[in-house]
Amino acid sequence: MRRRWREQQNDSVDLSTWLYGRRLPSPIMSASGTSGHGAELAAFGDLSLIGAVVVKSLAHFPNEGNPAPRVGVVRTGMINSVGLPGPGVKRWIDDYLPDLIRLDANVVVSVWGRTRADYITAVEQLVPVASHLTAIEVNVSCPNTEKGGEMFGHDPLETKEIVRAISQSCPLPIGVKLSPNTDRYVKVAEAALEGGACTLVASNTYLGQVLRKGSNTSALGTSSGGGVSGIGILPLSLRIVKDLNKALPGCDIVGVGGVYSASDALAYLYEGASAIQIGTAAFFDPRTLFKVSKELRETVREQGATSLGDLLTTKREL
């Protein structure tokens, strides 16, 4: 009885947030690449109650990814060199999208490519199912093979051109997932907005390397290293969100990196994010997104507010 009462009280708290031109039921989203290609997290909670499922980055072609081992545990989270394996957009539409539609999830599709044309083709393949999608998230943390392997997301002009071309090919709102591995992230973010993006996602993993214990060889299947994520990057990505919010006030930001709890999520929201994504924490416990949503709802209520919006307005004014 007491539990039911508590649940009812919690249900009256409004966690909704405004992103991608629509109201999402919660600011908690999955982070691309950390919970499969589709509805895998549905085994642990109701996907229609989270902000959105952001699916693993898709190319217009199927991709095998990197050799194993692809992930390693580090003291501050994890490192991965998964290498963007995936079925390609067309097979994803047939094999994974139907479950997400059936479960009434908001679906954000992350796209990647090796050339500008790759990105455009991936997005063009999504146009026929655009009415089932919430947004496109452009993963620009990929080497541009036409420019000697420099990351797209480290070049403001290239980022702007990709986003512009995507916005001309597809009616969906566009988020750009920034790379944190450049001191030009504000310039890249500005360029993304100029190109037609409405949302900045900050940020992707941090370049890193881990060796096998007592050895001089990489602990990952690729000798070039991988991307570090998890609790240790929270202050780093939080700083990026803070800088973006200061330089580009009013712009929609999604904070991502090292969120394990409601207070981690609130840190991003206080620094100006409208939503947050959870990745590594869900590897350690796939219920994390649903636990953090519940914890956030309880926190809002404990602070005497009836909505997350009210809580944020009050705290930001203090």
Ligand SMILES: Cc1cc2nc3c(=O)[nH]c(=O)nc-3n(C[C@H](O)[C@H](O)[C@H](O)COP(=O)(O)O)c2cc1C
């Ligand atoms: C195993 C793994 C795979 C990932 N794959 C992708 C991906 O396909 N596309 C992408 O944009 N980010 C990818 N990321 C980055 C995450 O979406 C997220 O930005 C990053 O892990 C930081 O958040 P976290 O600390 O909550 O994990 C991946 C991260 C991990 C750990």
